[in-house]
Amino acid sequence: MTRKLLPRRLVLTLLCAIALPASAENWPNKPIRIIVPYSPGGSSDIIARAISGPLSDALKQTVIVENKAGANGNTGTDAVAKANDGHTLLLCDVGALAITASVYAKLPFDPSKDLKPVAMLAYSPHLLVVHPSVTASNLQELVALSHKQKLNFAVTAIGSAPHLAGVAVEKATKAEWQYIPYKGGAQAIGDTVGGQTQVLMNGMLATLPHVQSGKLKVLGVSKATRVPLLANVPTIAEQGVKGFESGTWQGVLMPANTPPAVVAKVSAELTRIIRSPEVRERLVSQGAEVYTMSPAEMSSFFERERKNWATVVAQGGVKIE
Incomplete structure (x- = not known):
């Protein structure tokens, strides 16, 4: 009797589906990793460490912040895009992530397709x-x-x-x-x-x-x-660069294969945590504004940023092979 072998791509898809939780009811069932794709001490790292303790308490599971720097943030981002354990989060500058596809001639991941927006947290x-x-x-x-x-x-x-x-x-x-x-x-x-x-x-x-x-x-x-x-420092726009505005937008994303119910659960918890008086006051005292968005709002924001920065990249002739 001859047995048909399943195509390799289908086998991998089935394995990923088995590895991921079917719903948010029994999630999380193991430690959660927050990957920060930059070195320690930056804005994303500061926010990741500010929310990790409260998130651990809320989900009753260990939350580990891991700095995975390299290739201008692409090393850590790629690791999250390819994660299939259902327990890996990416905390990064969402605006910077929107720039990536315009700057790099080739990427090992597609920011728009391989990652799913979860929650915007702060702006500075x-x-x-x-x-x-x-x-x-x-x-x-x-x-x-x-x-x-x-x-x-x-x-x-x-x-x-x-x-x-x-x-x-x-x-x-x-x-x-x-x-x-x-x-x-x-x-x-x-x-x-x-x-x-x-x-x-x-x-x-x-x-x-x-x-x-x-x-x-x-x-x-x-x-x-x-x-x-x-208050005594003028804006750059005040000093002659009309309409100029930029900044860092810290947010959380998960792999595209993450079930919607898990995304919704994480989004709700992160939004509650970042808005809590203790976390909000801590960040505001350091110069950040709590700035929340739902997954849908964050997705629209990402697309707008991608288009806006693509123009700046083209004008500046910035390209990495």
Whole structure:
């Protein structure tokens, strides 16, 4: 008797279906991993650690935050996109993720198809900061200075949202600076604090403590309106770059094969946690705004960001092979 063998792709699909929970009733049934695709100390890492304890309490299961940096965030993101255990979450800058497909000629995953939006958590504007030795006290003076001396501009990664924000400001003001790429916000901040680089654009959540300590000098905020914690600092739009606004949008995604019931459960818990007074106050005191979205709203936001940043990428000629 001859037995027919199932196609390999169908076998893999069936195995994945068996591995994933059929509903949210018995989920989670093992530890949950929150993958942060950047080095420790950045905005996404800060938020992941702020929510991990409350999420563990709510779901009565261990929640582990794992930093999996590499390839401008693509290493960790790819790991989540290919996860089939039903217990792996990605916490990243959703705006930066929307940029990825425009910057990279080839990716091992499709951000729009292989990941499912779960919940938006927070927003923080970018701060334009310089090392205290830089004599400029506003954006106009920084632009003028860039024509007289070499200024190294630290970027968290080539093609990241802070990098493209810097490109947009450079193009609008005709500034001149040399981009120095890093493997994450913590490293970019560290070298700017140390004076190896002179200029930095980065998320307020991770950068504000260094401004408050005097290790960095802030020249502008990339928000439409001034922020209360830095009420005396003008926005970049106020300083001549009309309509300019950028920032980091931290959110959670899961693999596309995650059952809708699980996505809904995680979304509800994360939204409740991030809105809780203790977590909200902790983040607001550091410069982040709690900014929640449902999975559907987050999906629409992602598509808008993808289109908007694609234009900036094309104008800046940013491409990674």
